[in-house]
Amino acid sequence: MELRTLRYFVAVAEELHFGRAAARLYMSQPPLSRAIRQLEADLGTALFRRSASGISLTPAGAALLKEARALLAQAEQARTRVAAAAGSASLTVGILSDSTDPAVSRLAAAYRREHPSVEIHIRETDLTDPTCGLRAGLVDVALTRGPFDATGLRVRELRSDAVGAVLRADDPLAGRDELALADLADRRWFQFPPGTDVAWQSYWNGGRPRTGPVVRAVQECLQAVLWNGTIGLSPLGHHDPGDGLVTVPVRDLPPSPVVVAWTETTALIRSFVQTAQATYRTNAPSAPRRPGAPVRP
Missing domain, CATH: 3.40.190.290 (D-Maltodextrin-Binding Protein; domain 2)
Structure with a gap:
C-alpha cells in the first residue's frame, strides 16, 4: 500500500465526492477512481458504498481512514525530522x-x-x-x-x-x-x-x-x-x-x-x-x- 494511494483515499473519504477529491489532489477523476478501485481490490473489500445519490464509507473504509490518517501523519513527521537532521x-x-x-x-x-x-x-x-x-x-x-x-x-x-x-x-x-x-x-x-x-x-x-x-x-x-x-x-x-x-x-x-x-x-x-x-x-x-x-x- 503506497502513501500516495492512501492520500488519494483520504481525500475521497473526506470529500465523499470523487470530483471534489480530484480537484483537491490536482488530478483528473478517472485515474483517481482507478486507484481507489485497485486499493479495494488489494484489500479484498469495498471501502465506499456507491449509489446514485453519492458515496459513503463502509465500516472497512471508516477503519482504514483512521489508520491512513495516522500513517500519513507519521510519514510527514519522518520527512520533517530527516530534513532537520540534514540541516535543511x-x-x-x-x-x-x-x-x-x-x-x-x-x-x-x-x-x-x-x-x-x-x-x-x-x-x-x-x-x-x-x-x-x-x-x-x-x-x-x-x-x-x-x-x-x-x-x-x-x-x-x-x-x-x-x-x-x-x-x-x-x-x-x-x-x-x-x-x-x-x-x-x-x-x-x-x-x-x-x-x-x-x-x-x-x-x-x-x-x-x-x-x-x-x-x-x-x-x-x-x-x-x-x-x-x-x-x-x-x-x-x-x-x-x-x-x-x-x-x-x-x-x-x-x-x-x-x-x-x-x-x-x-x-x-x-x-x-x-x-x-x-x-x-x-x-x-x-x-x-x-x-x-x-x-x-
Missing part, C-alpha cells in the same frame, strides 16, 4: 503586513509544537501583492487573502470573513447597522498602484472601477479614510481601525476568503498547509464588533 528544515512564509488575525498566532503555536526543529522565516508584504511574494519565488507558502489570480498556484481556503466599510466616526453613514454598495457609489475609494492584481483590486473596490488615493499598506488606507473621508474596506472582527473610525458591515459584498497558497508541494509545505487547515477549522474567528460602534483605544 526551513520554511519562508509570506503574510500580508499589519495582520492582527489571532488565528495566525494560533497557527504559529501549533506548527511550533508539531515541528520544533523547523526554522520559519516570515516575509511581510504590503497590499499590492496578495500572493505575498509567492509568484515571485520569494516565499515557499503564503498566508493571505483572496481573491487574486491563482494561475499556477495551489490554494486552500481556510476561512471567509464578512467585510465592512471603514468610515470616519462623523461620517453620515457611520451610524447605520449595515450598508449596501449602492450607499457608497458616489464616494472616493482607496486604490492600489498600477500593475496590482486585477481581481484583488476589483474586490476591494466593490467590483467596479473607482477613483481615490493610491495606498500600499493598511495604515495608509486607514489614514486616507481619517484625513480625506475615503471609503476603506476591512474584514470584520480582526482589525481595530483605530480611534475616530468605525466599521459598518456591507451586506452585498462577498466574504473575504483567508487562504493558504503555494506552488511546489514538499513535506514541509504539506505539513504547514495541513496544520493551517486544522488550526482554522478548530478555532472560530473572534466575534465582530457591534456594527457602527465607535472604536475606543
